[in-house]
Amino acid sequence: MLRLVMLSATALLTGCAAAVSDRPCPRVTEFPAAVQRQAADELAALPPGAALPRIMDAMAADRAFNRAVCQ
Secondary structure, eight states: OHHHHHHHHHHHHHHHHHHHHTSOOOOOOOOOHHHHHHHHHHHHTSOTTOSHHHHHHHHHHHHHHHHHHOO
16 A cells, blocks of 8 residues: 555656656846846835835745756
8 A cells, every 4th residue: 555655656746847847947037237236225225024125035036046947
């Protein structure tokens, strides 16, 4: 019984891995340094606890991941 469960799990996970590896790499838009500085100034001016900096941090992590995976 355990062997059947392990075989089923392996088959399911293999299917997931194939689907992920076949995806095209997402586009990563580059911005000029002046625009990046302006955005950083605007983010710094937001009130404490604003949600936008957290969202931007998550997007930056996604961009870094995409750059590393999709060279």
